[in-house]
Amino acid sequence: MAGDEELARRFEERRGRLRAVAYRMLGSLGEAEDAVQETWLRLSRTGADGIDDLSAWLTTVVSRICLDMLRSRAARREDPYGHEVPQRPDDRAGAAPEEEALLADAVGVALLVVLDTLSPLERVAFVLHDLFAVPFDRVAAVLDRSQPAAKKLASRARHKVRGVPGAPEPDLARQRAVVEAFLAAARGGDLAALLDVLAPDVVRRADPAVLPPGVPAELRGARAVARGTVALRGRARFAAPALVDGRVGAVVAPHGRLLCVLRIGVRDGRVRSYEVIAAPERLRRLRLAVLDTPTGPGRAEDRA
Structure with a gap:
């Protein structure tokens, strides 16, 4: 029991960062919370034995979960544009709209909109490397791609996020x-x-x-x-x-x-x-x- 409590304590210390990563990847507080909870369930099943760097392990797991969720969203061909009530069908009804509004403002409304235009692989690569400084060897492992391919995905996403100004x-x-x-x-x-x-x-x-x-x-x-x-x-x-x-x-x-x-x-x-x-x-x-x-x-x- 003491071991379980210690594992839960170590996870809770990292929950905020995991939620921050998941929210930027998914753009939905409800989905981000679901991804973090699934990460905890996987950790509680496997335990921390054999994990040298728990923070890195958790970031990798939550990122892979988010990547699967983004791919599922793309497969459903959700159209994020032009809805009077812009709410994804898998958003949890319990997510506080005030908290989500504050979180969107903190991250940047324009950034969340532009991130939604990226492919799942581009979005995960950009969020991990450019926003959270995850090294490219770990980004590549999350994406199941080579390091050069991961760098190319992040670079392509970066150019889309920055855009091409039409004036000086x-x-x-x-x-x-x-x-x-x-x-x-x-x-x-x-x-x-x-x-x-x-x-x-x-x-x-x-x-x-x-x-x-x-x-x-x-x-x-x-x-x-x-x-x-x-x-x-x-x-x-x-x-x-x-x-x-x-x-x-x-x-x-x-x-x-x-x-x-x-x-x-x-x-x-x-x-x-x-x-x-x-x-x-x-x-x-x-x-x-x-x-x-x-x-x-x-x-x-x-x-x-």
Whole structure:
């Protein structure tokens, strides 16, 4: 009994890290908790005898479980795009939405959205190496691939996560400042602030599926667009800046699940146009990336 208690204590000391790894791999708090629990069950069945590095062993096991879950999700062909209530069918009903929202904000809403566009192997390789500094020999073992193949998967994922900016860095910084001011005004329902950041002849277009009944798909003029934006301010709290087709836009993703994308046109320090894209087939064609390169404890020389 004392041995069982000691094993449980050692596992609990590592539970937080295991959950952090699983959440970034799966993007779902309920699924992450399930993966961690399955990891404990496997440890309790095998015991710690013969395990030289328990932390490394647990990380490997939870990663393989997550990889299997990602592959199962892909096999079911779940479409993560454009759902009004973006919830996976295997999410546990008991998962606290407040906790998941805080966790999504801490990880980064845009990063979770972009991670969802990676293949299972790319996602696991990127999360393990770039976010948690797991050496490539262990990443390769998790993926059942050679080290060169694991490095290639992580590199491919990294390029997708970073994206290809369509403007020089100073231009992107200016775009981002305008987009962030627009999102802040939208979240606060601040009509005056919206009128300040919107160009007088601004145009807003939206996929009808994302609009309430009777709301026109196109609005023209700063006052009409500002009112329309205020009317939908509930969704703005889930919005985060992101790179959309190489320009600064935003993703709207409750708990990290993509609902729609804002493709925003900025000129002369104001929003000249924005389009709300929610149709799944249109979302799939967008190139989404994070604005801030995710950082982890991995060494830069390992990221080639």
